[in-house]
Amino acid sequence: AANPYSPNSQFFICFDDARLLDRQYTVWREVTSPMEKVDKIKRGEPVRDPDTITSLRVAADVK
DSSP: OOSTTOSOOOOOOOSSOOGGGTTTSOOOOOOOSOHHHHHTSOOSSSOSSOOOOOOOOOGGGOO
């Protein structure tokens, strides 16, 4: 993001090294399951009518 303090969010799903993102974004580590859901996310830059995240759980917080 142009402004690191902007009240917005971005995330990247990388299928290879993406060194340009180093020290700019937090690493989530990996998709645990199911990859089919990730495959359905719209791709491209910029994406028209982008998908939205309606819920997210941090694995460390899941009980």
